[in-house]
Each structure stands twice: as C-alpha cells, then as structure tokens.
Amino acid sequence: MSLNIVVAVKWVPNTQVVNIDPKTGTLIREGIPSIINPHDLNAVELALQLKERYGGTVTAISMAPTSARAGLEFIIGMGVDRAILVTDRVFAGADTLATSYTLSKAIERLKPFDILVFGQETIDSSTAHIGAQTASWLRIPYIYYVTDVEYLNGVVKVKRKLEKRIEVYELPIPCLLVVAMKSNEPRSVKLSYKLKAKMENCIEVWTNNELGLTRECIGLRGSPTRVEKSIATPSVPRKKQKFDGQDVKTAVKWLVDKLVEEGLKIV
C-alpha cells in the first residue's frame, strides 16, 4: 500500500533578523525576508523519508499570503510532489483556532490521507498548538515530539523523545505526527525538482471559493484571541558598578557582598 502523506508548512518572517520598533512595540517587517519555518523542514524531511520507504505521495499545504509560493517551490525542490497554497484575504488575522480550522477543512479535501506531518512549532508565533488543534478538528489521533516512524499494515509505530526518555507508541492511520525539532537533517534542494515546480505547475491555489467556509469561523472574525499588549522589549536596569582590583578572591568577595546587599540569601 502506498501512503498519502500531507505535510504542513508555514511561511514566516525570518525572525533571526527581525527587530522590534521601540516606539510602537511592533515587529519591523520592512525588508525582512520570509522563509519556510525551519522546523517544518524537519517535517518535510520525515514525510519524504516515509515516501521513500513505503511509497506514495507527499503533498505540502500552507495557509499564507501569495508570496509563500516561493517557499512552496523550495519544498518541491526538496522532493515534495504537490503543494497547496491556501490563500484569501478572508483568512487574514487568524489566531490558532481559525488557522487550524481552515487547515483542517483544506486537508479534508485531500482525503483519503494516511499520515499528516507537522512541525513542532513556528519561529514567529511558536504556540505549538496547530498540530493538536488540526488533529482535533479532523478527529484523528496525534502525537508530538516524534523522532522515528515505521509503518506496517495500517499502523504507524513512532518513537518520541521526551527530556529523559524515549517512548514508543502505535497509532492507527489516519493520524497526525508532530516532528521533534532538529530530529533529522533536511535534505538540500535539487534544481531539477525546482524546475519541475515552475514547468509543471505543481502549486495549486485554493481560496475560500474552493473551501466555502463561513466568515464567522475564519480569519479575524473566527479568532477569539485578543492581544492585550503589544510586544515590548524589556528594559534591564543596570547599576554599572565595576570592580577595579586585580585579585580574584577579593573580586568574588566584592561581588557576593554586593549581591547580599541586593537581597541574595546564602543558605
């Protein structure tokens, strides 16, 4: 049996180069390039490994503005067969509830699917909610922190890595796997695959005309989350005191005395 694998990828601003405007407290997005969420590359790698081992197809799905087409071309360059860009102005302003609802409705259109593969979290919002919420909308089992997967006769056997132990679970298909960050080495892009994305039109665009979702459940209207205070850079008050001596022992005593003055309790 070949597997119908779906992998979810998010198009995110590269937060490693994002700064915060100290006056408005908002992200300065101008000139910031977007990338595929780095942890989603681990999800793509796992999906491709499953296809190589058990046969089948890998379809990538992303809810994003149209600029995400570049990211999906990148993913096809890694070897994904098909990509769906879910994009429409009515999806804008979605919190995790509306995002996972929209994704689940789009994924339902890809039925029959066997294994959904999600990244652990994103670098721009990092709630790590979307995998669990999407599985809940679809009423399928899910598991987080997956590092290894085997498949046999309709059952997926996964290893997941917790802080001090490895757990092994079996899930019936269809199921959703959330891949542990850095659990594999994402492969590089092949130019021939990228050309395929351009030549064969492997990216399909689905708007709400295709999904037909009611406005109360999507975008800003379907999002109960309200951010009460915008992001702020914490100010770290410093007393700027400096030890002027040379001797290490005296320096340590000086430092400990200062900390005790500030309220440090030595037990």
Ligand SMILES: Cc1cc2nc3c(=O)[nH]c(=O)nc-3n(C[C@H](O)[C@H](O)[C@H](O)COP(=O)(O)OP(=O)(O)OC[C@H]3O[C@@H](n4cnc5c(N)ncnc54)[C@H](O)[C@@H]3O)c2cc1C
């Ligand atoms: C407190 C808070 C309030 C927020 N309020 C708002 C708001 O009012 N308006 C607003 O616009 N946004 C808001 N957001 C951002 C919004 O919730 C997220 O952008 C979105 O729901 C995805 O969540 P995430 O990035 O945390 O995904 P995570 O749960 O961290 O992502 C896990 C995985 O899910 C998949 N995934 C996530 N998003 C997508 C996607 N779009 N397409 C495909 N796969 C995906 C990826 O595989 C990803 O690795 C808020 C976020 C927070 C933390």
